[in-house]
Amino acid sequence: MSQLSTLSDAELVQRCREGNTDAWNELVERFSRYVYAVCTRGYRLSEEDAEDVFQEVFTRAFTHLGTLRNDAALRPWIAQLTRRLCLDSIAKRGREQATDEPVADGLASDLDEIDEAFTVREALATLSETCQDMLDRFFARDQSYRTISDELELPSGTIASRIARCLSKLRTELEGRKAGPGGSRG
Amino acid sequence: MSTEDYLDLRIDDFLDRLAEGGRAPGGGSAAALSVAFAAGLVAMVARCSRESWDDAGGVAAQSLAIKERAAQLARTDAHAWQEASAALREAGTDGDAEGRDRELEQKLGRAAAVPLEIAELGADAAALAALVGEYCEGAFRADAAAAAALASGGASAAAHLVQVNLSVQEGDERLKRARASEQAAAESAKRTLASIR
Numbered sequence: 001m002s003q004l005s006t007l008s009d010a011e012l013v014q015r016c017r018e019g020n021t022d023a024w025n026e027l028v029e030r031f032s033r034y035v036y037a038v039c040t041r042g043y044r045l046s047e048e049d050a051e052d053v054f055q056e057v058f059t060r061a062f063t064h065l066g067t068l069r070n071d072a073a074l075r076p077w078i079a080q081l082t083r084r085l086c087l088d089s090i091a092k093r094g095r096e097q098a099t100d101e102p103v104a105d106g107l108a109s110d111l112d113e114i115d116e117a118f119t120v121r122e123a124l125a126t127l128s129e130t131c132q133d134m135l136d137r138f139f140a141r142d143q144s145y146r147t148i149s150d151e152l153e154l155p156s157g158t159i160a161s162r163i164a165r166c167l168s169k170l171r172t173e174l175e176g177r178k179a180g181p182g183g184s185r186g
Numbered sequence: 187m188s189t190e191d192y193l194d195l196r197i198d199d200f201l202d203r204l205a206e207g208g209r210a211p212g213g214g215s216a217a218a219l220s221v222a223f224a225a226g227l228v229a230m231v232a233r234c235s236r237e238s239w240d241d242a243g244g245v246a247a248q249s250l251a252i253k254e255r256a257a258q259l260a261r262t263d264a265h266a267w268q269e270a271s272a273a274l275r276e277a278g279t280d281g282d283a284e285g286r287d288r289e290l291e292q293k294l295g296r297a298a299a300v301p302l303e304i305a306e307l308g309a310d311a312a313a314l315a316a317l318v319g320e321y322c323e324g325a326f327r328a329d330a331a332a333a334a335a336l337a338s339g340g341a342s343a344a345a346h347l348v349q350v351n352l353s354v355q356e357g358d359e360r361l362k363r364a365r366a367s368e369q370a371a372a373e374s375a376k377r378t379l380a381s382i383r
């Protein structure tokens with residue numbers, strides 16, 4: 001994990017404004033999956049159109065970062081930018097009429113889900129590597145307690161409790177984010 | 187009926203389907219659903235104990251994940267078993283015997299992999315049941331014990347299905363894992379049931 005990856009969004013914006021190239025790379029890395037998910041899963045853009053929007057989002061982010069009023073609100077800003085450019089792309093293709101409303105049934109909930117998934121991902125990144133590893137093994141890779149126990153060389157009887165404690169920490173982090181800026185990444 | 191539809195049936199319709207003379211669903215699906223029921227019970231007990239137990243939410247989340255996986259395996263097992271049965275029926279017919287044998291081995295292997303996964307989920311559900319049995323509100327201990335017994339039963343049934351699979355021989359790593367899961371689930375259940383007597 002690079003030092004920049006531990007910075008809050010606001011701190012990262014500050015480094016970008018100072019012209020730090022590595023900070024820009026980190027910003028793209030941090031939001032690339034999010035932007036791409038909004039384009040493809042949210043607005044169902046083709047791969048080609050999604051690629052165009054992706055490039056445009058980060059180009060505009062680069063040129064207009066100075067207009068961002070609240071540095072901690074980087075993600076909502078990028079989200080808004082992405083949504084607007086997706087609608088432009090759809091209008092350009094003539095598939096749908098561009099409006100401020102969702103262009104397809106379920107779009108709003110899809111976007112909410114994407115937002116939630118990325119919020120959880122960010123919160124996960126604040127946990128210890130052991131916690132991240134255990135949660136990934138159990139919930140994403142469907143590993144049994146025995147497999148986790150064998151591979152991490154931990155007593156098998158403690159795995160469920162350890163995972164529960166990691167989830168408690170994740171919940172605390174997420175609640176902190178809902179309550180407002182204050183999580184380790186703002 | 188397609189095996190994809192089992193989870194959409196009402197419980198009484200599913201039980202009727204299980205009791206019919208058809209090939210599926212069978213023991214593997216029933217074992218998977220026993221584990222899913224157990225995990226659902228564990229989640230309920232944990233959720234009802236949130237006020238007095240800090241880890242209750244985390245245990246409920248794990249139980250729900252196991253419940254989902256086990257329910258999916260009820261479908262997968264029926265499908266794998268039907269495919270293996272069809273391959274067995276074709277095994278004696280004329281044609282490319284070597285190709286058929288290879289296909290049969292693959293399908294039998296898959297038919298053994300699913301109950302093995304069910305047995306491991308059963309062990310995990312039983313471990314969670316033992317955990318909630320220890321820390322839950324007193325009024326829910328009997329449900330925790332019921333969950334442990336169901337999970338152990340599911341694990342035991344699934345381990346037996348691994349053992350009788352034609353592709354599994356004594357000493358096979360899959361059989362060792364299935365038996366270890368069966369034993370772990372039985373120990374968790376024994377501990378949980380003993381604690382409330």
